[in-house]
């Protein structure tokens with residue numbers, strides 16, 4: 001198994017946050033438009049989940065670029081309670097096809113992900129995820145049943 005990355009210092013940063021404004025579908029659309037434009041320029045890819053007033057975002061890219069982007073996102077007043085869950089090097093991008101994909105899933109669907117049934121059924125939100133549960137969520141989109149639901 002090779003650990004050589006074709007892209008130097010490739011990382012992913014996974015965080016959750018709580019919306020501090022009432023995001024309409026249109027607001028999310030506009031936010032994604034901005035994300036996609038910026039991320040394409042920065043060489044950042046990833047995906048976003050927004051449900052039950054909370055966000056779960058996966059960002060992939062070069063370490064320094066991600067650090068700067070995360071800092072900028074953290075300062076955005078439209079969300080709060082921002083908690084970094086996983087930051088680690090990766091060999092390859094899991095979401096290379098999306099400068100920022102959207103996974104339009106509802107709690108009911110999320111609660112069918114293996115290992116996360118109890119978690120989502122009990123009404124917990126993304127900011128309550130620990131790293132092991134976040135990995136399960138990541139895997140459901142990385143290689144699991146929900147990958148095909150990601151839209152650009």
Ligand SMILES: Cc1cc2nc3c(=O)[nH]c(=O)nc-3n(C[C@H](O)[C@H](O)[C@H](O)COP(=O)(O)O)c2cc1C
Pocket residue numbers: 017031034035036038039055057059069072073074075076078079100
């Ligand atoms: C939940 C959430 C996720 C965001 N994700 C990104 C992102 O992936 N890329 C990005 O450029 N901006 C993202 N933003 C927006 C930034 O906080 C900021 O408003 C934007 O980058 C400013 O872009 P500008 O410097 O081109 O005006 C996000 C904001 C929120 C609330």
